[in-house]
Amino acid sequence: MSKPCITRDEVLSRADELPAFPRIVVEILATLDDPDASLALLTEHIKQDPVITARVLAMANNAAARTRRLSMVRDVFTATSLIGVGRVRETAITTRVGHFVAGGVGSGRGMGFWRHSVAVGVCSEELAQHVALRTPGDLALVAGLLHDVGQLWLSRFRPDTSHESWNEALAHNDGIDVVERERFGVDHAEIGAWLAEHWKLPTSLISGIRHHHDAGTESDELLVPLLHVAEVLSNALDLGRRAENRVTRISSTACSRLGIVWDENIRPLFGRIEARSAHATSIFRHE
Amino acid sequence: MRTRPRYLPLIEAEPGMVLGTPVRVTRQGQHRYSLPAGHRLTGDNLRQLAAHHAEFIFVAEPDSRSDEEVAVDAANAAHRVLDIFSGADLADPTLAALFDQVLAYRSA
Numbered sequence: 343m344s345k346p347c348i349t350r351d352e353v354l355s356r357a358d359e360l361p362a363f364p365r366i367v368v369e370i371l372a373t374l375d376d377p378d379a380s381l382a383l384l385t386e387h388i389k390q391d392p393v394i395t396a397r398v399l400a401m402a403n404n405a406a407a408r409t410r411r412l413s414m415v416r417d418v419f420t421a422t423s424l425i426g427v428g429r430v431r432e433t434a435i436t437t438r439v440g441h442f443v444a445g446g447v448g449s450g451r452g453m454g455f456w457r458h459s460v461a462v463g464v465c466s467e468e469l470a471q472h473v474a475l476r477t478p479g480d481l482a483l484v485a486g487l488l489h490d491v492g493q494l495w496l497s498r499f500r501p502d503t504s505h506e507s508w509n510e511a512l513a514h515n516d517g518i519d520v521v522e523r524e525r526f527g528v529d530h531a532e533i534g535a536w537l538a539e540h541w542k543l544p545t546s547l548i549s550g551i552r553h554h555h556d557a558g559t560e561s562d563e564l565l566v567p568l569l570h571v572a573e574v575l576s577n578a579l580d581l582g583r584r585a586e587n588r589v590t591r592i593s594s595t596a597c598s599r600l601g602i603v604w605d606e607n608i609r610p611l612f613g614r615i616e617a618r619s620a621h622a623t624s625i626f627r628h629e
Numbered sequence: 630m631r632t633r634p635r636y637l638p639l640i641e642a643e644p645g646m647v648l649g650t651p652v653r654v655t656r657q658g659q660h661r662y663s664l665p666a667g668h669r670l671t672g673d674n675l676r677q678l679a680a681h682h683a684e685f686i687f688v689a690e691p692d693s694r695s696d697e698e699v700a701v702d703a704a705n706a707a708h709r710v711l712d713i714f715s716g717a718d719l720a721d722p723t724l725a726a727l728f729d730q731v732l733a734y735r736s737a
Contacts, residue, residue: 429682577713578713588713588716589727604729616636
């Protein structure tokens, strides 16, 4: 007998069994338009977070070595001036979301899930820059890191059926969202959107998560086509080398809305995405 | 000698590598530092790029593989791309264009 459909109430009632969603990410997203507030928030948070502090100092000392700076960098202020606020913010976001994912994902798929999330985050940022989208890079990064958070919920609370869904999707070349709707009455994109609403993430990010498999939908949010194309591209380039990397469709409407043309001029973007993804995965491989 | 293109993080770049594309570092829309394609990187160039927060560069690496090895690598890469797109309807012009570019990129 098949299990009843997953409902929004069920998803939210069990959301509290997941690790607490990192408030620093919500706060960073809320202050993206205010660089002074963003810097103050970052500095205050990092001072209390030894993991992020260690990573930021390591990156700064690496940069210092390349510029022949002789003294060791020991404080976050100097480190920030060396590597830039953007890199520090990116490190804080990825570190905290990485811990959240590591604590929430069920056994077996953890590393593959995280690699894919990082890859789509990098793709989203690079695509946004490529098409000169006005979406802040950090919002695109967070959207990519969280786009499959509904799968995290499924692998935690419906691990067997979730695993079977992947096997069925791969065996029949179906989209995972299609198989999930047949088995659960809802797909991971919708579940992820419910969670994002629960965590009070920005509306554009919620829309992006909800429609990343259905980017032809009517939406004013450019994060929707961005996230859709980023995930397709991440799979097409085989980022993370996952068995699940498959391309069955792409929304031409999404490509048109972003102004993306798939000709030979796109190949340098492929190279950049691949290099950044490998680099980011190596930095955050212990998440 | 034959070369092959590769993007790499600046921390992996070394003096003597040749730029495959121009490097142009901008901050807040302002031009800060640039180097032309074909330029052979020096230690000072790398320090300048690091000081300007450049993260990635595109180099043309010497390719010491034999013709046979190149052909085998290209065939393996093409096989994986075909596997990834095995469920795709390539009559869709957008999907076909993406497939063509990924295949060409992997074959380079």
